[in-house]
Amino acid sequence: MSDGGGDETAGSCRLSPAEAAPLDSEAILGEILLRLPPQPSSLPRVSAVSKLWGSLVTSAAFHRRFRAHHREPPILGVYGETSGDIVFTSVLGPPDRIPAERFALPVSADDFFDSWNLLGCRHGRVLAFNRVRLELRVFHPVSGDLRVVALPREFNVAGYGHGFSTSGAVLCVAGDDNPGHVHGGCHSSPFKVVLVGTFHGNQRPAIARVYSSETGLWGDLVSTRGPCGGFFGGHPGTLIRNAIYWWLHGFDIDILEFNLVSKKLAVIKRLPIAGAEIRRANMRIIRAEDGDVGIIISMYPSFHLWDHKVSCHGVGKWVLRKTVNLQNIIGLPPSTNAPIVAIVAYAEDTDEIFLLVRGAGDPYRGSLIMVQLESMRVREYRGSFLEDSYHPFTDFFTAGTVGTRSIPVTEPNQPLSH
Numbered sequence: 001m002s003d004g005g006g007d008e009t010a011g012s013c014r015l016s017p018a019e020a021a022p023l024d025s026e027a028i029l030g031e032i033l034l035r036l037p038p039q040p041s042s043l044p045r046v047s048a049v050s051k052l053w054g055s056l057v058t059s060a061a062f063h064r065r066f067r068a069h070h071r072e073p074p075i076l077g078v079y080g081e082t083s084g085d086i087v088f089t090s091v092l093g094p095p096d097r098i099p100a101e102r103f104a105l106p107v108s109a110d111d112f113f114d115s116w117n118l119l120g121c122r123h124g125r126v127l128a129f130n131r132v133r134l135e136l137r138v139f140h141p142v143s144g145d146l147r148v149v150a151l152p153r154e155f156n157v158a159g160y161g162h163g164f165s166t167s168g169a170v171l172c173v174a175g176d177d178n179p180g181h182v183h184g185g186c187h188s189s190p191f192k193v194v195l196v197g198t199f200h201g202n203q204r205p206a207i208a209r210v211y212s213s214e215t216g217l218w219g220d221l222v223s224t225r226g227p228c229g230g231f232f233g234g235h236p237g238t239l240i241r242n243a244i245y246w247w248l249h250g251f252d253i254d255i256l257e258f259n260l261v262s263k264k265l266a267v268i269k270r271l272p273i274a275g276a277e278i279r280r281a282n283m284r285i286i287r288a289e290d291g292d293v294g295i296i297i298s299m300y301p302s303f304h305l306w307d308h309k310v311s312c313h314g315v316g317k318w319v320l321r322k323t324v325n326l327q328n329i330i331g332l333p334p335s336t337n338a339p340i341v342a343i344v345a346y347a348e349d350t351d352e353i354f355l356l357v358r359g360a361g362d363p364y365r366g367s368l369i370m371v372q373l374e375s376m377r378v379r380e381y382r383g384s385f386l387e388d389s390y391h392p393f394t395d396f397f398t399a400g401t402v403g404t405r406s407i408p409v410t411e412p413n414q415p416l417s418h
Helices: 005-012 017-024 026-033 042-047 051-057 060-070 326-330
Strands: 075-082 085-090 116-122 125-130 135-140 145-150 164-172 191-199 207-212 238-240 243-248 254-259 264-268 283-287 293-299 302-310 316-325 340-347 352-358 366-372 378-383 391-394
Touching (some): 026 051, 042 051, 075 116, 085 116, 135 191, 164 243, 191 243, 191 254, 340 391
Parallel strands (some): 116 164
Antiparallel strands (some): 164 191, 254 264, 283 293, 302 316, 352 366, 366 378
C-alpha cells in the first residue's frame, strides 16, 4: 500500500463514467423512477434534479407507465357536503397535502333552494346532483374536466314531491374491454352514470337508468320486479364486481342492487339485526371475504363484518364473518369513557373503512382513522369533520397538474322509455 492509501480509498468511492451511465440512460432511469411512491409530491420533486429527469417524469408516456406500474391510485382525500356546497379535504400530510380549492367542484349554491348533493366518487371522477336544476355534474378534479348531464324525465323529483328519493354512481368503463386498464388518470376514457330512484311510502318498483358518455344518451328504464319502499341516505353506492349496492332506509333496512351486466335491479333483504339497535352512520356496505357483497356495523367497542351468502338454490342469508375489538386495533378507551365513533366512509379500491373518532368534550374536532380490513393496518388523520358520511377520492395526481374545464350538456333521450 502506498503512502497515498487514503487518497486511493477516497477515489475508490467515486463512480466511474461507466458506473454513472445508468443515471444518464432514460431507459434505466425510467425503470428506477417508476418505483417512486405514487404520492402527489414524488414526481415534481425529482423533476427538479436535472433537465433529463424533468423531461422524463413530465412526459405523458412516463405517466402512463407510472400508473400501470402502481395499478391502484392512492387515496388523496375525501369529499363531503357542507351547507349545500361540496368540499374536498386532503388526508395527506405535507408535502403531499392538496389545498381544498385545487379540487373544488365548479358548483355553488346560488340560493337556499339551489343546493347540491354528492352522490359518489369513483375512478377519479365525482358525481353531484342538483334537484332544482334537474342536472348531474361529472367532474374530474385532476384535469378539471366537467360534464353536465340533464336528468331523464322519470327522475324529475319535483313531479313526485318529497316521496321520491334519488341516488347514483359514476364509473369509468374503459376497463370493460381492457382488463389491464388502470382506473386512475383516465379522464379521457368513457364513463357511465347509474341513476336510481325509489318511491318512499309507495308500493311502487325502484327505477334506474344508465347514461353513457360515449353515446350521450340515457339507456332504457329498468325497474324492480316488485314494490320497493325506502329511501337513500347520505351513503354512496358501493361497487363490488359487476354490481353497485345502495342502502335503503325505512321501516326495514334493505340493500338495492343494480347489476351492470344484466341491467337488472334487485333487493337484498334486511340484516338479521333490529334497526333500532344500529345507527345509520355506523353501517357500510363493503366487499365480502369471497368478493361478494358484505356489510360492516360498528357497535362500540367492536365492529362486526357480515357476508351475504347465496345457496345453490338461490336463497341468500347473512353470515357473521368476524368481530373485531376496536380497543385492540386503535387503542380506544374503555366503554365507560367511550368517545363518539362512527363509520363515515368505505374505500372500495383499498378495502378500508374510515372511522371518525370524536371526544365527548370536543365534538367538533376529531381523528379520521383508516383501517384496512384484511391487514388491520391503521392510519390516522387529524382535522375538523362534522359530517357522518364522506366519499373517498382516489386518483394519480402530481402537484401542479393543470387542466381545462369543458361543459357539454346532454339532454334527456326523446322519446322517453316507459
